[in-house]
Amino acid sequence: MGDILFLAHRMPFPPDRGDKIRSHHLLKALARLAPIHVGCFGDTDNDYAHEHLLADIAETYYLPRRSKGMVRAGIEALAKRKPVSLTAFEDAALAEWVAKTIRERDIQTIFVFSGQMGQYIPASFAGQVVVDLCDVDSAKFEAYAADGRFPRKWIDAREGRILSQVEQQLAKRADYTLFVSEAEEALFRSRLERPQDCKTAALRNGIDTAFFDPANSEPHSDLANSTGPNFVFTGQMDYAPNIGAALRVMDRLLPQIRAVHPDATFHLVGRAPVSQLTKRDGEPGIRVWGEVPDVRPFLAGADVVIAPLEIARGVQNKVLEAMAMARPVLLSPEAATGIDASDGEHFAVAPSDQALVGRALEMLDDGPSALLMAAAARRYVVEQQGWDAMLAPLARLCGYAPAAATNETVNRNAA
Known part of the structure; x- marks a missing residue:
């Protein structure tokens, strides 16, 4: 069997944000199938501090620093009639490395x-091509x-319109196009002009239940010593849906909750918070922590982990992490998409501001029931959402001998 060429828009180490968590586990699973060659971009000094981990797993790799600014990428996109999403990651040296690797190595499968x-997929490449779109980005821009x-x-x-065309072209080129949930796969297929020309599959995210284990983490001291209930929201805080969700809590939910529980505090935890958020730190009941070395103590100290996203694509890792930590989770229907858990049994789902406030107050008023729900959430994640189970179909999709697995979670839609 031949080698694998793995191409990713971000360095898969460290696995400290949603897309990098998925690419990290995919890379490790693929490396167990065959020698792997990795081309990806580094964004930060922290990425390069973990370069040795990439070197350990890859037969060869190329890790250029992505330095192209969004203004330049936007100008190039207009000139070339391409999505900014593509021109931002267009790099001649990486394209040359890909071509050289394919010439010199026995590449059986390209995994994008x-x-x-x-x-970066050469038109002349005759091997297996698998593209993991994760979610339907064009729909997000729309x-x-x-x-x-x-x-x-x-x-x-403009981005949504042109990107939709690119997504369809990729799906026609690929042997399989993967998505993070059955819902995203169905959405994508509904947008295809000729769905019969494309093979798609849902390959859901997993969770590291040994790392996110409440037995291994104590609540953060600030949360443990607080006098009122703690609400925690985690994520990349320069990402528009997360910004919107945080502001929703601060402006529309928290004031109503504090009318009943005056000491309630909303803790916003995650890297790169924008000024809209950082300037709110210190307001009554609001703490903006920014990047922290370990999110688990904040989850462990939460009375309620809240995720009221109004725009969400794919599966929210932040929700699975909170469930694995056996915390009561309150979320919008958008944030619950792609997770086959049950409202009222594993988490609480509410569609509107008033409903979210009502469910939050119920969870605080009936602590024992909330903790029973949290315990059920952890059991669900341990039994249903482990990475090994989620990625069991990967070998077959990539054209290798099927891995021994008892729980194939892929949902295939073949032409």
Whole structure:
């Protein structure tokens, strides 16, 4: 069997944000199938501090620093009539490395993580091609445009329109196109002009239940010593859906909760918080922590982990992590998408501001029931969402001998 060429828009180490968590586990699983060659971009000094981990797993690799700014990428996108998502990751040296690797190595399969990297698949490559789109990015930009104002509205509408064409072209080129949930797969297929020409599959995210284990983490001291209930929201805090969800809590949910529980505190935990969020730190009941070395103590200290996203694509790792930590979780229907758990049994789902406030107050008023739900959430994640189970179908999808597995979670839609 031949080698694998793995292309990713971000360095898969360290696995400290949603897309990097998925690419990290995919890379490790693929490396167990065959020698692997990795081309990906580094964004930060922290990425390069973990370069030795990439060197340990890869037969060869190429890790250029992504230095192209969004203004330049936008100008190139307009000139070339391409999505900004592609021009931002367009790099001649990486394309040359890909071509050289294919010439010199016995590459059987190219695995593309995220649609931005599909531009590096040579038209002449005759082997297996698997593209993991994760979610339908074009639909996300269309949603931004629907809620936006000029000029951002025009920019997002253009990106969604052109990116949708690129996604369809990639799906036709690939032997399989993967998504993070059955819902994302169904959405994508509903947008295809000729769905019969594309093979798609849902390969859901897993969770490291040994790492996210409440037995191995004590609550953060600030939360443990607080006088009122703690609400915690985690994530990348320069990401628009997360920003919107955080502001939703601060402006629309927390004031109503504090009217009943005056000491309630909302803890916002995650790297790169934008100024809209950092300037709110210190307001009554609001703490903006920014990047922390370990999110688990904040989850462990939460009375309620809240995820009221109004725009969400794929499966929310933040939700699975909180469930694995056996914390009561309150979320919007959008944040619950792709997780086959049950409202009221494993987490609480509420569609509106008033419903979210009502469920939050119920969870605080009936602590024992909330903790029973949290315990059921951990059992669900341990039994149903482990990475080994989630990635069991990967070998077959990539054209290798099927891995021994008892729980194949892939849902195939073949032409």
